Amino acid sequence: MAEPSFRYIAKKRRPKEDRRFLAGSGRFVADVALPGMLHVALVASPYPFARLRGIDAKAALALPGVRAVVTGEDLAVATDPMMSGLDAPKLRRYPLAHGMARYVGEWVAAVVADSRALAEDAAELVEVDYEPLTPVIDPERAILPDAPIVHPEHGSNVLFRHKWTWGPVAEDFAAADQSLSLRARWHRSSTVPIETFGVVAQWNYANQLLDIWASIQMPKYPDQLARALRMPGNAVRVHFDVDVGGSYGVKRGLKHSILAGYLARRLGMPVRLMEDRLENMRGGDAQGPDRIFDVEAAFTKDGIVRSLKIRALDDCGAHAGRAPLQLGKPVGAICGPYRVNSVEYEAISVTTNKTPQEAVRGFGQSPTNFALETTIDRIAAQLGMDRIELRRANLIRKEEFPYTIPSGSTYDSGDYHQVLDKALAAAGHAALLRRRDAARAAGKLAGVGVACCLEPSGGNSAFEPLFNPKNETTTWMEACSIKVDLYGAVVVSMNTSSSGQGHETLAATVVGEVLERDPETIRVVHADSLTALPSNSPVGSRMAIMLGGAAAGAAKKLKEAVMAIGAKKLGVAADAVEYHDGEVRLRRDPAQKLSWEAIAEIAHRKFHELPAGMEPGLQAMHVLEVPTGGTLPTADGRVQMYPCYAFETHVVYAEIDRITGQVALGPYLVGHDCGTMINPDIVHGMTYGGIAHGIGAALYERFRYDETGQLLSGTFMDYLIPSAHEVPDVAIVDHCTPSPLTAFGQKGSGEAGYLGAPAAISCAVNDALAALGLKIAELPMTPALLSDLIATVERKT
């Protein structure tokens, strides 16, 4: 498939939404201020595990300006528990702790007052009688039979455990020349947006309608919110035109929203719940994967990887939510970009007395990529092979696509070898190695890292039926509608909120491309949940594929209508006209034509000139099923997870300070192939940002708990987000292998950079440490961790 040429797509164009943010006129949830609005502060558990014996709110309620204090008992009476992604009906989760507090920071009571400051004053006066219980903090301890049980009614800390075997694993291991095993540890971090989660709820008695403004990025959020509040979906209106201050997966404040909605109805006044930073970090239920991988690999003496056994134990924290499903998505790329004949995968999700997990950028794929690339490097080391040659020998070849991996997913397209070669050339890999060797000769700890990783994209939800056979979800649709007004102005409606991904630009560019109209003239709006068509929000690197595909589908329908109207007016058959720059003209005589505006006017005013059977007005909608979607997993757990697969190769140079353990990165180059880029600046921006996020996960960011269950990194003073000093000047070299499954050859890119950076940085650090005979497979490799590790050797010498 040749690289296609476009009019607006793949061109440098200024994003539509940037201007309002630059003018300081973005409208975030904290900017929504309603008359008479009340404010919420939370009372949080200081214990990781405790029985709630009683809550005394008398002193708090006596404070002037305090309107209510509510507890988990109130919520359990008035609302239904939030759903988890599993078939585990005894796991009950409410917005406030009910009966037991299960982690430090869990919300035990909510105080509502005329101002946030008053609510905080009153929260300090709420007296909670706790009976502390023995917590379980270590996930490996949690699966033992004598461990304290976080959810006694569930009967076990194991929330999900399943082992799949795809292909002849035992035979491949028996026949292999060599094998190895390793443990890789991905500690708990998250996306930690700079805007915390917030929600404003307003109950309108006259209309019996609950209005919600929220900084939300969550599939099925309106449905789940209404369900938990025991309201019909058409009584809850979620406003998707709220700007969301970053999310990258985690902005799923369902519990916050149920609480705010309940309070707004109960009090009859608008209610705002805006997390402060500490509430966000420890009580926002938005921490990320916390995973122990045990990997075995079988391979030939020439370095051909034949089989993998992967056991992933994930600590999802105190409540299940969708966290266990983050073990499921990697099934769709379980062997990465490599040809591996068979795979065994055991996924274990356990609950402990820690803050719950939420979906984090990549939904479990970045930790998996880190484990896979660590395995590849260890194989190279064991065989004494060059790690890049080993990758070349195992990467799927261009001519092998579409390529089906053992777990049943088919990769759509790719040219991994060429992207690898381009990245190495652009990075000056040979020169980097010389620089490394010179630095080593000068006594420095220097290394070069390389990683080859996949970004599955097009966000389907096939892990839901894989993890819960009672859930028969086989569609994860996205929709778009377009209308053209009487005078020809174009409005495109999308159906979810955005959190920085540039969807307005995406939709306008695609519609402009199909209709041959300047995207700058196209208005893009966000429907609210009552006017929206069915959609699933920007998760799973899906919007270029899904919103782009839906917008293209709607635009093509609209174009057909325009051509039909034009043909009738010109008095010819439909196939005698052609579409050009928004006009309809005769094929045999292009001078005979009808303008865009004239056709819009016919559609809106002149029913007598419309083709028979056509509805008046000029509008179209399209609801797109995920390409390759629509089927349930097989009995042995083979499934097409996501449709499209982007590929990236990272090359990074690193030096480690022997004393402080600080890692200095750069040069840093990534070769990236996500098919056709709708807007290259947007794709590049997400890739740079994903790498910065990956640097944080690799070197700095960790929600660290002590052995008693106290969170030690709940502020930005101790949870360290990379600044402009820690993130080097990154270079990108693009490659385009179009996807055969999408409207313009596009693939996803929202997780780009993040899916490979931790693996690449770990590779570079290990290359540097190899000079000391050290190796480490634990992220984040914080300065303290590396300093201590280096000291174990250097003290001896």
Place this chain on the structure above:
Amino acid sequence: MSQHEISLTVNGRLHRGRAPARQTLVDFLRDELRLTGTHTGCEHGVCGACSILLDGRPIRSCLMFAVQADGATITTVEGLAPEPGALSVLQDCFWETHALQCGFCTPGMLIAAHALLMKEAAPTEEDIRDAIGGNLCRCTGYKQIVDAVKLAAERLSGLNQPAPRHG
């Protein structure tokens, strides 16, 4: 809670108001003056989303009480543009390089970069990274922000002017 009369000049306009002693400057700007372009990200002085210019210097408005700003001259993101509906050269360069995604840290970044360009007409990359080093961005990885500030410095000195734009 004691209330205090304060007056301060914000974006060229004199404002008088009453502030509780414990109200932070950022809350006063957002809640009393409804200048919501300035954001709160951490409220403990690390993220920089609440950056404003106070008497010409960039500061964190979450670390200061409103009463402490009595008599001060303040510029917020809403005051950077030469006129309503326009963008400053710096803001326009942020647009040109797509130096933002979600837009939440952007006002603070603009303030930090604006303060740099006021005192340094030809900043080096290191100068720029130092200037924005106290402002956290989770979306961009900083690259396009650094590019925007470089471009703005060039354009403010008369170089590398933008091509005329249609639409």
